[in-house]
Amino acid sequence: MLSVKGLTANVGDKEILKGLDLEIAPGEVHAIMGPNGAGKSTLSHVLSGREGYEVTGGSATFEGRDLLELEPEERAQLGLFLAFQYPVELPGVNNTYFLKAALNSIRKARGEEELDAVSFLRLIKEKLKILHLDDSLLKRAVNAGFSGGEKKRNEIFQMALLEPKLAILDETDSGLDIDALRVVANGVNALRSPERSMIVVTHYQRLLDYIQPDYVHVLAKGRIIRSGGKELALELEEKGYGWIDAEGQAA
Amino acid sequence: MSDAAFTAFAGWLSESGEGSRPDWLESQRLLARERLADLGVPDRKTEAWRYTSLKGLMEQGFGRTGETMAALQPDDLEEVLVPGLDAQRILLVNGRYLPELSGQGDLPAGVRIGGLRELLASEPDRLREHLNAVAETDAQPLFAALNTAGLDDGLVLWVGRGVVLERPIELVHLSVGLDEPRVAQPRHLVVLEDGAQATLIERYVSLGDSIYCTNTVLELSLGRDALLRHDRIQMESANAFHISGLYLTQGADSRYLGVNIGLGASWSRTDLNCRFQGEHAECDLQGLYVAGDGQLMDYHLDVQHTQPNCNSREIFKGILHGHGRAVFDGRVFVAREAQKTDAAMSNRNLLLSESAEVDTKPQLEINADDVKCSHGTTVGQIEPEMLFYLRSRGIGASLARRMLCLGFAEEIIQRLSAEALRDHVSERVGRRLESAPMN
Ligand SMILES: Nc1ncnc2c1ncn2[C@@H]1O[C@H](COP(=O)(O)OP(=O)(O)OP(=O)(O)O)[C@@H](O)[C@H]1O
Ligand SMILES: [Mg+2]
Numbered sequence: 001m002l003s004v005k006g007l008t009a010n011v012g013d014k015e016i017l018k019g020l021d022l023e024i025a026p027g028e029v030h031a032i033m034g035p036n037g038a039g040k041s042t043l044s045h046v047l048s049g050r051e052g053y054e055v056t057g058g059s060a061t062f063e064g065r066d067l068l069e070l071e072p073e074e075r076a077q078l079g080l081f082l083a084f085q086y087p088v089e090l091p092g093v094n095n096t097y098f099l100k101a102a103l104n105s106i107r108k109a110r111g112e113e114e115l116d117a118v119s120f121l122r123l124i125k126e127k128l129k130i131l132h133l134d135d136s137l138l139k140r141a142v143n144a145g146f147s148g149g150e151k152k153r154n155e156i157f158q159m160a161l162l163e164p165k166l167a168i169l170d171e172t173d174s175g176l177d178i179d180a181l182r183v184v185a186n187g188v189n190a191l192r193s194p195e196r197s198m199i200v201v202t203h204y205q206r207l208l209d210y211i212q213p214d215y216v217h218v219l220a221k222g223r224i225i226r227s228g229g230k231e232l233a234l235e236l237e238e239k240g241y242g243w244i245d246a247e248g249q250a251a
Numbered sequence: 252m253s254d255a256a257f258t259a260f261a262g263w264l265s266e267s268g269e270g271s272r273p274d275w276l277e278s279q280r281l282l283a284r285e286r287l288a289d290l291g292v293p294d295r296k297t298e299a300w301r302y303t304s305l306k307g308l309m310e311q312g313f314g315r316t317g318e319t320m321a322a323l324q325p326d327d328l329e330e331v332l333v334p335g336l337d338a339q340r341i342l343l344v345n346g347r348y349l350p351e352l353s354g355q356g357d358l359p360a361g362v363r364i365g366g367l368r369e370l371l372a373s374e375p376d377r378l379r380e381h382l383n384a385v386a387e388t389d390a391q392p393l394f395a396a397l398n399t400a401g402l403d404d405g406l407v408l409w410v411g412r413g414v415v416l417e418r419p420i421e422l423v424h425l426s427v428g429l430d431e432p433r434v435a436q437p438r439h440l441v442v443l444e445d446g447a448q449a450t451l452i453e454r455y456v457s458l459g460d461s462i463y464c465t466n467t468v469l470e471l472s473l474g475r476d477a478l479l480r481h482d483r484i485q486m487e488s489a490n491a492f493h494i495s496g497l498y499l500t501q502g503a504d505s506r507y508l509g510v511n512i513g514l515g516a517s518w519s520r521t522d523l524n525c526r527f528q529g530e531h532a533e534c535d536l537q538g539l540y541v542a543g544d545g546q547l548m549d550y551h552l553d554v555q556h557t558q559p560n561c562n563s564r565e566i567f568k569g570i571l572h573g574h575g576r577a578v579f580d581g582r583v584f585v586a587r588e589a590q591k592t593d594a595a596m597s598n599r600n601l602l603l604s605e606s607a608e609v610d611t612k613p614q615l616e617i618n619a620d621d622v623k624c625s626h627g628t629t630v631g632q633i634e635p636e637m638l639f640y641l642r643s644r645g646i647g648a649s650l651a652r653r654m655l656c657l658g659f660a661e662e663i664i665q666r667l668s669a670e671a672l673r674d675h676v677s678e679r680v681g682r683r684l685e686s687a688p689m690n
Contacts, residue, residue, distance in 0.1 A: 050639050076645035088640040092658030101654065102644035109645065141658070158644065 001026050001197050002047075002166055006058035008222075009046050016042045018222030019058065024166070027194040031208055031233060032201045034219035035241050040201045041085050043219070044170045048082040049075050062166065076102075077109035079165030083155035083172050085201075090142035098142050099124065099161060106162060127160040130190060132183045148175035156187045163191070168199045173207040185210030205237040218244055257292040260309045263434060264401050273375040276402065279383050283391065283399035290393050299392065302578040302610040303549045307518060308492050313434045313464060323427060325352065331425060331456040335671035338421035338452055339364070341406055345426055346435025346465070348404055356418065361411030364420065367438060368404045378407065381442055385470035386498035392522070395496045398436045398468040405438035405467075410447035412474075419450035419480075419668060426488060428461030439469045443477035445502070450480040450668050455515070457488035464492040471497065473505040475529060480508045480668045484676065487515035489545070496522045501561075503529025510666045511567075512676055513540035513548045514683060520549045527558040527589075538567040539663035541680055542575030542607075543687055549578040552596075556589040559619075565596040568663050570656055570680075571607035572687040579611040581626070587618040596626040601633065601659055603652075603687065653684045 002024040009017040016039045024030055034040055046053050047060060049072035060067040067075060090098070104114040115123065128135065131153050143151050152172050159167050169188070173181055188198070188211050200211055208216075208230060216232040217224045218241065226232065226244050236244075264284070272280075292309070293300040323344060340354040341364065348366035358364065363377075370378060382402075386395055410416055424437060443449060455465060465487065473479055487493045493516040501507055513519060525534045540548045554563050569577045579598045600609045613626040633655050641651035660680050667673045 048643050050643075051635055071648070072639060072642035073645050073647050073651075076643055082643050084640070088636050090637055090640065090655065090658055092661035093654055094661075098641070098644075098654070101646050101650060102641075105647060105650070106645040141661075162644065 002060070002062050004047075004058070004060045007043075007046070007055070007060060008057040009042065010054045010056055011042070011052065015056070016053075016222055017046065020219075020223055022217070022224060024197050024199065026197055027192075028215065029192065029198045029200060029211065029213045031213035031216045031230075032199060032219050033203065033216065033233065033236060038219045039222045040219050041170055044082055044085075044168045044199075044201065047075075047168065048072060048080060073105065074109075076162075076164075077106050081159050081162055081164035081167045083152075083159055083167065083169045085170040085174070087143050087146075087151040087155055089144045089146075091144045093142045095140055095142050096124070096138045099158065102158070103161060124161065127157055130160055131157045131187050133157055149177060149180045152176055153180060153184060156184050160187060160191060165195065166197045166199070167191075168201070170201045171203065172200075173202050173204060181207065182210065205233050208233050220244070257309065260311070260313065261287070261397065263314050264397075272371060273379070275379055276371065276375075276382070279388050280400055280402055282388050283396045283402075286389065286391065286396045287393070287400055290396065293393065299551065299580075302580075303520060303547065308464065311432055311462065311464070311492070313432050323349075323352065327458060328352065328425075330458065331423070333454075333671055333675045336421065336452075336669060336675070337671070338419040338669075340421045340423060343404075343406070343422070343424050343437055345429070345433065345463075346404065346424075346437045348406065359414055359416060361414040362416055363407065363409035365407055366404060367407050367440065370407045377409070378440065381440055381470060381472055383470075385472050385500050386468065386496070386524075392496070394466050394494045394520070395468050395498075395522075398438055398466055398496070401436050402438050403436065405440070407439070408441045408449070408451065410443045410449050412444040413446040414444075415447070416449040419452050421452040421454065424453075424455045424465065424467070426455075426457040426461075426463050426465065426491065428457075428459040428463070432462040432464070434464045434466060437465070437467045439467070441469065441471045441479070443473050443479055443505075445474035446476045447474065448478040451482070452668065452672065453481070453483045455485045455487050455493065457486075457491065457515075460488045460490050462490045463488070464494070466494040468496045469498065471499040471507070473499070473501045473507060473532075475502040476504040477502065478506045482510050482512075482667050482672060484512045484672075485515055485519065485521075486679065487519070489515065489517060491516045493519035495520075497524060499523075499525045499534070501525065501527050501529070501532040501534060504531045505529070506533045506535075508535045508666070509537065510663065510668075511536070511538035511550070512663070512667075513538070513542075513550075514679060516548075517545050518547050520551070522551045522553070524553045524555075525563070526555040527561045530558050530560040532558070532561045534561070534563040536563070536565045536567075537663050537666050539569070539660050539680075540567070540577055541570045541660070541683055542572075542577050543683070544573035544575065547576045547578075550580065552581040554583045554594070556583065556585040556592045556594060559588060559590045559592070561589070562593045563595075565594075566663070567598045568659065569598070569600040569609060570603065570660060570684075571600060571609055572603040572684075574604075574606045576607070577609045579609070579613070579628075581612070582614045582616065583624065583626075585615070585617045585619050585622055585624065590619050590621045592619060592622040592624065594622070594624045598628040600628075600630045601656060602630060603633070603656070653681065656684050657681055
């Protein structure tokens with residue numbers, strides 16, 4: 001589904017991704033862990049097409065298509081979704097209007113009919129329930145004045161609505177209280193399916209207790225330096241990243 | 252610019268002798284005429300006209316809108332009405348009050364609504380105290396003096412002591428194209444006595460896209476503890492000239508909530524003047540202007556804190572696209588005795604093209620030491636992070652830009668007094684942005 005090979009990317013003169021490889025098959029959940037500043041968000045942004053990054057080498061294909069030459073909206077229309085580490089506030093942009101524009105843009109690009117107001121509202125109410133979110137959210141401006149946790153829940157709510165093929169969750173767990181974490185994890189698990197893949201970026205084992213990954217990768221200094229099963233996360237929790245660094249040096 | 256040019260421009264003034272008026276009004280008109288001669292035509296060296304040229308206006312060969320009215324059918328109105336807006340409508344066509352096409356409704360006791368002409372004939376004394384008193388004749392700037400010199404018709408809204416007028420009054424200025432370009436000079440007087448409350452919706456619309464000029468003056472007098480909500484929506488024809496001067500005096504504890512929306516006209520100038528006459532009054536001036544190719548919108552605010560303990564807010568936002576231009580000149584004056592003044596002014600602009608332009612000049616002139624005053628202006632583009640957020644959800648770039656612009660405008664639009672009006676303005680702003688190329 002996603003194939004990243006030797007990806008290198010700069011911000012300004014600084015190289016952040018330094019030859020990154022990642023293969024994700026349909027239905028798989030991959031966790032990416034790694035120290036602050038390693039390049040995890042940079043990878044998410046480069047994959048979803050944010051401006052300001054220069055890809056200097058390597059490739060990224062999504063279902064056989066060259067991701068890197070597509071506009072951000074085209075990637076989303078193909079089924080890529082990024083839950084932001086820092087969701088953006090859009091003052092004055094009504095949430096319902098936003099959700100409808102997003103859903104219908106994606107449907108239209110796929111040659112499906114736009115949803116009428118009634119079916120749209122029904123769908124939205126159903127998804128709100130999954131995330132334990134209140135109706136009043138719909139009347140508000142997108143993320144404007146939302147608490148940190150509400151913003152994160154809103155990201156997963158959007159994911160539930162847009163039903164992507166590949167979702168990248170960038171530290172969706174940070175800033176969530178214990179109950180919210182469970183709700184969000186349940187929301188994510190409800191979306192797991194043999195066709196849908198996920199990249200879960202996190203610093204904490206706790207999220208992975210709820211969302212059990214098939215693979216765990218350690219991203220450090222712009223590269224995946226170690227991959228393993230879910231037991232790798234437990235090992236990291238115990239020993240920290242220094243351990244791999246040291247081993248890596250020795251090897 | 253020469254004064255000869257002005258004389259040529261205002262030649263139609265001399266035709267406006269018809270009708271009988273009380274003596275005091277005749278002498279005010281004369282006084283204004285003399286003032287016009289003294290004032291002369293400002294050029295770009297005059298501070299108030301530094302960024303805005305009068306040349307295009309002066310070069311028009313205007314006639315005055317006379318008695319002859321284009322035949323207007325009630326159906327014609329449909330096009331310019333706000334769907335679903337519940338209000339008592341007063342219709343002016345080319346500056347002339349048309350009672351037969353205005354809405355009829357039961358008014359609470361103590362409320363007087365009528366044409367200025369009509370009330371000058373029937374109740375001149377009632378008007379004398381306020382007309383040219385809120386805007387004093389010998390201090391009026393050029394276009395207000397011009398309006399006074401030809402003072403003839405408009406609306407009078409009078410709300411008596413303690414009366415709450417629930418239903419909004421909608422004042423529709425409709426311009427209908429005539430064979431030659433004309434000037435209409437409606438003159439309005441709004442008086443809210445102590446404790447009175449009202450909502451006034453003032454709209455400028457046109458049928459067709461002909462060239463004309465509206466030069467309107469509003470005098471608003473708010474008594475003690477009065478409340479006026481005032482929505483002003485300028486959607487003149489794309490070729491029109493629009494000049495509007497608002498003169499407001501506020502008694503103690505009164506509140507004025509004004510929202511100014513500017514979408515139309517090729518050249519427009521709006522002057523908002525507010526003066527406090529008692530303590531603990533509150534004046535809220537908000538505005539949204541959207542200017543594109545061939546449009547200039549010039550706003551001048553002058554808020555006089557001459558009393559202690561008053562609040563004022565001046566919040567204006569602008570969206571400029573294509574070759575659109577805007578001017579914001581906001582002045583807040585705080586007199587020495589106006590302690591505990593709380594004033595906040597902001598002007599934020601969104602520039603959607605490289606050829607769009609805005610000149611913004613907020614000024615605080617503070618002479619008291621115990622006050623809270625602030626001002627801020629920004630001129631910027633759409634935030635890339637916001638744009639990316641929308642696009643990452645599958646929304647195409649042009650729709651995403653439009654959504655963000657509308658979001659920017661929404662803060663002001665939401666201040667309008669009625670939902671139907673908010674929807675109407677949102678829809679029009681959205682439509683404008685749709686046709687505006689964005690890069
Ligand atoms: N716009 C930018 N300008 C300059 N440096 C940047 C920019 N964006 C990212 N960087 C740098 O790139 C490096 C990687 O940042 P990134 O946000 O990808 O890290 P991360 O792995 O997501 O870290 P965290 O765990 O703290 O979220 C950091 O050193 C960061 O300072
Ligand atoms: Mg990060």
